[in-house]
Amino acid sequence: MYVNKKTPIMNILSNLHILLIISSLNVINSQIIQDSCTSSILQNLNAQIFFDTSTLICSNVWSSEGFILRTSQAGPSLWSFVLSAPNTNSYVAIGFSPNGGMVGSTAVVGWVANDGSATMKKYFLGGKTPSQVVVDQGNLQIMNSTSSIISLSSRIYLAFQLVINQPSQQLVFAVGSNNNQAPAPPSFRLTVHRNQISVAFNYASGQGSQVSTSYSSLKRVHGILNAVGWGVLLPIGAMIARYLKHIGSYWLYAHSSIQLSGFTIGLAGIVSGLILNDRIDINVAKHKIIGLIVITLGCLQIIAILIRPSKDSKVRKLWNWYHHNVGRVLIVLAAFNVFYGVHLAHAGSEWNVTYGVFLGIIVTIALSLELRLLTQED
Template identity: 80%
Template sequence: MKEKTPIMKILSNLHIWLVLGSFHVIHSQIIQDSCTSSNDLGILNSQILFDTTSLICSNVWSSEGFTLRASQAGPNLWSFVLSAPNSNSYVAIGFSPNGGMVGSSAIVGWVASDGSATMKRYFLGGKTPSQVLVDQGNLQVLQNTSSTISFSSRLYLAFQLITYQPSQQLVLAVGSGNNQPPTPPSFRLMAHRNQITVFINYASGQGDEMSSPYSDLKRTHGILNAVGWGVLIPIGAIIARYFKHVKPFWFYAHSSIQLSGFIIGLSGIISGLILENRIEVNVAKHKALGLIVITLGCLQIIAVLLRPSKDSKKRKYWNWYHHNVGRLLIVLAAFNVFYGIYLGGVGSEWNVTYGVFLGIIVTIALSLELRLLTRED
């Protein structure tokens, strides 16, 4: 074999570097998978079971690296390719009727511990794992077009939906890396690490983050109930128990604060009933506790109107009833406030804020109770 000349060696090395450089560019593009440079899926096209050349790309969730490509493939057929980092858990795209997670139908994909990639349909009937139903929902996926591809530390969910117009309100979610991917036979979906709702224009690929539906009404409902039942009512009870020696201040202060708490709390419960009707979520336990609280509040008002005189023999029984119903109301109301915060998924700030207020109230009540007991002794 003829020995290469120095010029031939240089050209040969240059060719190798060009090939490696081209591979590096493609490899980086696949890992980043951004819409800024190209909409082409590159070497993955051979593994996707439908045409991807006309898909419109959108960086739907930049902070988590989610990229969505979509377009209409026929009169009642839409193509989708969702790309996201492989976080050793699941990635999900939900098509929501109202912008909320609950009530959405979703496509979820993951890579199992044995390396096999899986895609499943789910119906998000609630916020607990038992209410997320596998192989349910209103998404009709065209058979033999779905594929889940793991490549370059990313996960690609490719599927086609039979629909006249898919929802433009998308709920995107990523599972916790600490959780194992769903496993057979239940394929139960555990809580997500992060999620977002976006409104997407399929024609332009423009996607905008959406606020949770009726977020203002949710916030109003929570604040009214926390302030009315969870703060004012306990304060009014403290005044009645520990400040009776300040006459007649304690009675007017107690009555006005309790009435204010009742009216504000009633407004909170009414706003909650309106909210339940609009977003159609299953909050039966929270609603039942709220109705019990308002019932106890109404019974307290009726009891005040029927209060016997101080000289009556029935007064001690009335006092027992009035005091204990009030205590039960306060305990149930505080529990339901925390439960509502949990259901709303509004974050730890709400728990901390209400917990601080409640802690201050409890601390004051314990101090005054200790003082009362000491004085009686």
Template identity: 85%
Template sequence: MMKLLSNLHIFFIIGSLHMTNSQITQDSCTSSVLQNLNTQILFDTSSLGCSSVWSSEGFILRTTQAGPSLWSFVLSAPNTNSYVAIGFSPNGGMVGSTAIVGWIAGDSSAIMKRYFLGGKTPSQVVVDQGNLQIMNTTSSIISFSSRIYMAFQLVADQPTQQLVFAVCSNNNHAPTSPNFRLTAHRNQISIAFDYASGQGNQVSSPYSSLKRTHGILNAVGWGVLLPIGAMIARYLKHLGSYWFYAHSSIQLSGFIIGLSGIISGLVLNDRIDINVAKHKAIGLIVITLGCLQIIAVLIRPNMDSKVRKYWNWYHHNVGRVLILLAAFNVFYGVHLAHAGSEWNVTYGVFLGIIATIALSLELRLLTTEED
């Protein structure tokens, strides 16, 4: 009778082969690295199909059907001194999936455990739980040539095609006993995997449209319109009262658009399983400063008031802090979303144009004052 996984006991073998420099290479679907691990992986690997399921992170998945209700998996990933994971998901998301997670601990021991991802909070990520049936006697995790190889056999008529892969930041420590709590992952990807062909295709992450909307609204509202409105107030006062109406209209538009972006971000934060506490905190500071600016405008003193100069100092400097924080948070949000360099380049070009115009107008203003 097959002995199935209850608490995943792992057979650990650290690669201790005598390797020359030419042997220490990256794994790929064309490499013969598994031939070096045949005696350490506890099931037949000769018929495994191979797919580069996450090329940017170096994840290689090898799998095959080993029997009527038995599937063999070998996940290869770089050793980041933290965990790597493969999740079997009912819907393509992290929440609701059961994951196999492996890492090399600080004492050089290798650990692989099963987790049920019941929610986004640490208490809902439960170790040694989930609906996967894994063959205990053939499970192993191997450290070899700066990579981790997680080998296991899944008992199932047909595994789910929705697979989720995750990697933790190098700066985060690996899970430790007794509770083996997972820290937030640095990056993840969802793929639809075809077991017949052994190939996987990336699927759009959940709420990708909401993420894009959130980013665009915040970048346009806080990151573009507010700096333009501030420039109008500083450099176009020679246009009479028109500068005030233009400044007020643009700032109000930027505030409304930015507020919409922050609301969409709060909705997004409630729906996706990612830790964005710092990004969220900066966003809330930005919206607080924006509200304070509106309140300040409503109670602004008359031009001939003795406190007008203090109000000007407050209004101008709070506005500057708001704009700087907003610009930083746009770039930080792009980084968290792994949206790609094109987002940074696009926003950076807009910001560069605004900064160049502001610098030229500031030089002109200084020249005029000297004259």
């Protein structure tokens, strides 16, 4: 009877003990998942990091992507780094740059493959294409005996030490695309990054500040010039040639002047784009190719005007067919590339809306005039 009377109390105590254990586990898991500069998460990783982490200075170097950098000087020519970032089934990278850009940097890159295996590699970023990013190359001397990569819950930790008097203060951080394709042997080739940032880092204070891009104005100028030149003036000039021939020879002067202005402004836009492409680390190959096709077609149109046959020539009909259709292709490609450029620049919906409204008005007017022209012919 004594045992039976105590059993409920023992059961209650046992259940409370289990609840306390579960609560403790939840606290631990919460600490593991949510890393921050105020957490003591590295204490849970001491057995997997092969150098002293007690003196590391913490900095939220890239808040929007959840990148946290901990670093300190471990010796006269030895520096310790621990980079923490969300595990997005792609790579995370820290690059040490000579000029703040990705090209010319040496980067430490880590990722977790689909099978759960974690890998950390050194890369030299010799260019903007994946083939120019060379694995196991670069001017950083990494202490391999102290390097480790840790996948813990929803985050990945890159721990390494550099043998160097003073690391570069121009740091570049990048995160790979969310395509669930980690770099694979034997090439370990990196795909184009989804996002990247340049940070001017102070090792003494542990403070990093994003390097503001000096090319935002150039981007804006590039977009405006191309939108106005190729995307606005050329369609207007084409409509004048198509629907205003009844006003006499004035249509030709207006058409020629507007098209030449559009070509000149558009050419300036493409030149600014080529300058921009040399100065920023972004892959815009398709946008660039379409732009070069547009400028080529524009040059062909000018050449066609210079060799335009007389009205009574036998080839005038063929020339008209060529001139009209090349112009139509040019206008369609230019309009598409304007929208595509806005998309690549993440310029915001207001740019698309503004140009889309204008294009809608132009198309509506063109359809109305085309119907009127067909009616008159009937």
